[in-house]
Amino acid sequence: MDYSMLLEPGILAQVLSQGLVRGSMYALMASGLSLIFGIMGVKNFAHGELFMLGTYVMFFALAVLGLPFPLGILLAAVVLFFVGMGIERTLIETLRKRAGRDWLLDAFVLTIGMMVVLQNLAQIVFGSDRRGVTGLIEGTFVSGSIVISYERIMIVCVAALVGVLLWAFLAFTNFGKAIRATSQDPDAAQTLGIDIARIYTLTFGIGAALAGLAGALLISIYPAYPTVGFQPVIKSIACVILGGLGYVPGAIVAALLLGVIEAYSVFFMASGWQNVLTAGLVVLILIFRPAGLFNSAKVERA
Amino acid sequence: MPLEVRNIVAGYTKEVPILRDVDLTAQDGLVTVILGPNGAGKSTLLKTIYGYIRPQEGEVRHDGTSLAGYKPKDMLREGIAYLIQGHSIFPRMTVSENLELGAWIMRDDRQRMAEAFEEVYERFPRLKEKRTEPAGVLSGGERRMLEIARLTMTRPKTLLLDEPSVGLMPRLVDSIYEEIEKLKAARYTILMVDQNVKKSIEIADYVYSLQLGQNAHEGEKHAFEQRLNEIVKEWI
Amino acid sequence: MTATTASSVPASQQSRVTPMRVAKVVVLLALLIGIPPLVDSPFITRVFISALMLGTIAAIYDLMIGYAGLINFGYAGFLAVGAYGSALASFHYGISPWAGLLIGGVLTGAVGFVAGIITLRLKGLYVALMTFFTGEAIRYTISNTPDFTRGMQGLSTAPFTDILGLDFARENLLNYYFLLLVLAGIIMGLLAWLVNSRIGLAFKALREDQLATQSLGLNTTKYKLYNFTIASFLAGIMGAYYAHYIGILSPTRHEFGVPRTVEILTITYVGGRGSLWGALFAGFLLIGFQEYFRGLGPWRLVLFGSLLIFVMLFARRGLAGLKKYVW
Numbered sequence: 001m002d003y004s005m006l007l008e009p010g011i012l013a014q015v016l017s018q019g020l021v022r023g024s025m026y027a028l029m030a031s032g033l034s035l036i037f038g039i040m041g042v043k044n045f046a047h048g049e050l051f052m053l054g055t056y057v058m059f060f061a062l063a064v065l066g067l068p069f070p071l072g073i074l075l076a077a078v079v080l081f082f083v084g085m086g087i088e089r090t091l092i093e094t095l096r097k098r099a100g101r102d103w104l105l106d107a108f109v110l111t112i113g114m115m116v117v118l119q120n121l122a123q124i125v126f127g128s129d130r131r132g133v134t135g136l137i138e139g140t141f142v143s144g145s146i147v148i149s150y151e152r153i154m155i156v157c158v159a160a161l162v163g164v165l166l167w168a169f170l171a172f173t174n175f176g177k178a179i180r181a182t183s184q185d186p187d188a189a190q191t192l193g194i195d196i197a198r199i200y201t202l203t204f205g206i207g208a209a210l211a212g213l214a215g216a217l218l219i220s221i222y223p224a225y226p227t228v229g230f231q232p233v234i235k236s237i238a239c240v241i242l243g244g245l246g247y248v249p250g251a252i253v254a255a256l257l258l259g260v261i262e263a264y265s266v267f268f269m270a271s272g273w274q275n276v277l278t279a280g281l282v283v284l285i286l287i288f289r290p291a292g293l294f295n296s297a298k299v300e301r302a
Numbered sequence: 303m304p305l306e307v308r309n310i311v312a313g314y315t316k317e318v319p320i321l322r323d324v325d326l327t328a329q330d331g332l333v334t335v336i337l338g339p340n341g342a343g344k345s346t347l348l349k350t351i352y353g354y355i356r357p358q359e360g361e362v363r364h365d366g367t368s369l370a371g372y373k374p375k376d377m378l379r380e381g382i383a384y385l386i387q388g389h390s391i392f393p394r395m396t397v398s399e400n401l402e403l404g405a406w407i408m409r410d411d412r413q414r415m416a417e418a419f420e421e422v423y424e425r426f427p428r429l430k431e432k433r434t435e436p437a438g439v440l441s442g443g444e445r446r447m448l449e450i451a452r453l454t455m456t457r458p459k460t461l462l463l464d465e466p467s468v469g470l471m472p473r474l475v476d477s478i479y480e481e482i483e484k485l486k487a488a489r490y491t492i493l494m495v496d497q498n499v500k501k502s503i504e505i506a507d508y509v510y511s512l513q514l515g516q517n518a519h520e521g522e523k524h525a526f527e528q529r530l531n532e533i534v535k536e537w538i
Numbered sequence: 539m540t541a542t543t544a545s546s547v548p549a550s551q552q553s554r555v556t557p558m559r560v561a562k563v564v565v566l567l568a569l570l571i572g573i574p575p576l577v578d579s580p581f582i583t584r585v586f587i588s589a590l591m592l593g594t595i596a597a598i599y600d601l602m603i604g605y606a607g608l609i610n611f612g613y614a615g616f617l618a619v620g621a622y623g624s625a626l627a628s629f630h631y632g633i634s635p636w637a638g639l640l641i642g643g644v645l646t647g648a649v650g651f652v653a654g655i656i657t658l659r660l661k662g663l664y665v666a667l668m669t670f671f672t673g674e675a676i677r678y679t680i681s682n683t684p685d686f687t688r689g690m691q692g693l694s695t696a697p698f699t700d701i702l703g704l705d706f707a708r709e710n711l712l713n714y715y716f717l718l719l720v721l722a723g724i725i726m727g728l729l730a731w732l733v734n735s736r737i738g739l740a741f742k743a744l745r746e747d748q749l750a751t752q753s754l755g756l757n758t759t760k761y762k763l764y765n766f767t768i769a770s771f772l773a774g775i776m777g778a779y780y781a782h783y784i785g786i787l788s789p790t791r792h793e794f795g796v797p798r799t800v801e802i803l804t805i806t807y808v809g810g811r812g813s814l815w816g817a818l819f820a821g822f823l824l825i826g827f828q829e830y831f832r833g834l835g836p837w838r839l840v841l842f843g844s845l846l847i848f849v850m851l852f853a854r855r856g857l858a859g860l861k862k863y864v865w
Contacts, residue, residue, distance in 0.1 A: 095850060098854070099854070105609070105663065106850055108609070109807070109846065109850055110846075110851075112843075112846065113844070113845075113846035114843070115843070116797070116839050117840050120838075120840045124837065124840070226836075234674070237667065273682060276675050276678050276679065279671040279672075279678075280675070283656060283668060283672075286660070287656060
């Protein structure tokens with residue numbers, strides 16, 4: 001095939017924009033996952049289901065309540081924030097109290113259980129039909145041979161905005177600092193009067209909100225159905241690992257890269273193999289650089 | 303009113319209590335030192351006072367208030383600060399952020415925070431210099447300074463110091479003890495555990511020694527200094 | 539990881555052979571062997587087959603997770619190797635399903651070996667993620683090579699060929715059940731022997747603390763590989779059996795993907811980590827229970843997931859925790 005085609009501006013724009021859209025989704029999911037892992041040490045396998053719930057909230061907001069889409073996105077984020085906090089308060093905290101030293105290993109399995117329950121409850125309550133919307137914004141941006149839909153531009157911008165807000169929250173607000181402190185030294189944080197349990201609940205809520213937001217934002221690409229979260233979560237986990245466990249910026253960069261790589265890979269292989277590609281990449285990198293691509297200061301916390 | 307520890311029985315597991323009926327009082331404004339061989343339970347005692355371990359029997363009172371059921375996060379509000387053994391700075395946050403977190407419980411009071419910062423920067427000009435640097439790049443001695451500075455941001459009444467000089471070079475040990483002297487002069491109530499027997503007795507007003515989780519000896523500094531050789535022999 | 543059930547009872551009392559215990563074992567065996575032929579209902583026999591099969595698969599899984607602390611989250615993919623390995627051998631090369639059992643075992647054992655190598659230096663959760671990717675990669679590969687594997691269209695498998703005068707046509711469920719009993723008996727026996735041997739001791743050390751274990755001079759690498767390879771080999775045999783029993787294979791998620799792994803994981807956990815027999819009991823309990831409420835569809839998995847959560851939070855020793863009351 002003609003590889004020079006790839007560099008043509010029209011095609012480039014398409015592929016890049018698509019890649020960034022995907023990358024944005026992965027980034028939102030991965031940053032939530034990375035945050036939860038970095039602060040609490042929990043690998044949340046149910047993150048995909050939080051994404052899934054986000055899509056349903058969005059669908060409900062748009063199709064049933066007829067809200068304008070920005071409100072839908074906001075609603076999804078808020079609802080999932082509370083759902084996340086609820087899950088942390090009831091399930092994860094209970095496990096932490098009862099399981100003692102090795103609770104993290106068990107937490108992982110706990111989230112697996114949560115994933116299964118949520119997925120199948122969704123199946124029962126909503127049925128397996130795909131509920132989607134055709135598009136959040138009409139119209140495309142055209143300049144010469146470059147054609148990009150406004151929707152894609154919007155998605156990337158919103159994701160970027162959320163990213164900036166998250167960074168600002170962590171860097172400048174009191175709770176953001178408390179969260180960072182807890183991730184760096186929970187014992188010391190406690191001696192300063194920081195309520196670790198509350199921090200964990202808050203962190204999980206934020207992670208869930210990010211996932212819900214991702215689901216809402218990408219509703220026109222990923223409609224609402226019970227197992228919609230499966231793919232995104234696997235890829236996001238890959239991004240978290242590639243970026244270095246617990247290192248949020250790394251996860252975001254890895255996510256954007258992965259999105260673009262995947263967009264390009266469409267030219268070389270059937271979409272079914274994309275996942276094998278991702279898996280292969282992760283395996284390779286884990287073998288040679290277990291700490292991730294960007295050597296974060298954090299040592300692996302298995 | 304002093305920090306009182308009465309008849310404490312505590313440990314990490316119920317079957318094996320490390321502290322078996324420990325009793326002590328840390329008088330206001332004085333430096334009380336706990337000595338003892340390794341495994342005697344010194345650190346465990348501090349952890350129990352601070353709520354990391356719930357005692358099976360006995361109680362701890364601070365300034366008249368019983369600390370029963372208090373968790374570590376409640377202690378600073380009660381006026382007790384804890385210097386953790388080993389490193390406890392937040393390496394990826396700046397010096398000033400570390401200090402800011404030291405004042406976490408008074409974060410809403412802008413005025414007090416500003417005052418606390420001013421005071422701390424006056425006492426520790428080095429920290430002021432490096433206030434925008436990530437704490438992780440500080441040297442060992444500087445880190446310990448930061449920890450001590452952070453400790454006192456909220457001007458707690460009582461300080462529990464768990465091995466403040468461990469892991470430091472002799473020269474730095476001296477400067478740490480200078481700091482502790484200053485804290486003593488500022489009338490903090492200090493309860494301290496440290497490996498450095500000589501220096502800790504020097505700075506102490508009152509000394510307790512623990513052996514196998516129980517009170518062994520106690521006394522004013524002078525009395526202790528004289529019997530020091532005997533006591534250390536006992537440990538060996 | 540929680541300790542095994544042996545913690546609260548002195549070892550001597552544990553393995554004592556008392557008349558009561560012998561009687562209990564005999565009764566259980568009698569039930570196991572006797573019920574299907576006596577009841578003579580295809581439905582019941584199928585339930586027993588499913589229960590025993592999954593219980594054994596879960597016991598093998600326990601070797602990895604309960605004894606050595608290695609979470610294999612791609613386990614269903616491993617089973618797929620055994621199943622497809624044997625099925626394809628007979629489909630494309632006309633190899634007898636009996637030999638297929640061995641082929642399935644060997645192939646899966648090889649996969650386990652490779653997985654062991656990949657996860658060599660990794661700890662707990664990394665192992666889970668790596669094995670997850672391995673399992674999914676296996677499933678996707680099977681899915682995406684339809685020319686060879688028939689992919690999603692489904693690969694029909696041959697029933698076991700007649701042997702010793704026994705007819706293994708699909709209707710003769712009882713024969714399949716007895717074959718399974720034999721297989722399961724051998725495998726369980728092997729597992730029990732392994733677990734109580736020095737190798738088993740090494741496995742338990744792996745679970746506790748890899749660093750401390752290494753400092754005792756134990757070659758953790760070697761034992762990790764042993765564990766993965768042996769468990770995979772046995773799983774492969776069960777996978778092969780499954781293929782020829784079930785009649786048709788397709789690489790869907792429910793068959794060989796995450797839901798299946800979760801199912802097995804749940805059985806293992808409910809039975810109690812570190813208890814082989816617990817896994818068997820749990821298999822019967824869960825599968826029997828589920829079959830009773832057939833046609834549940836997604837409720838089945840909700841049940842499994844909830845049970846897993848419940849066990850993790852409130853019944854951490856699983857059924858094995860009840861052992862001291864009935865044994």
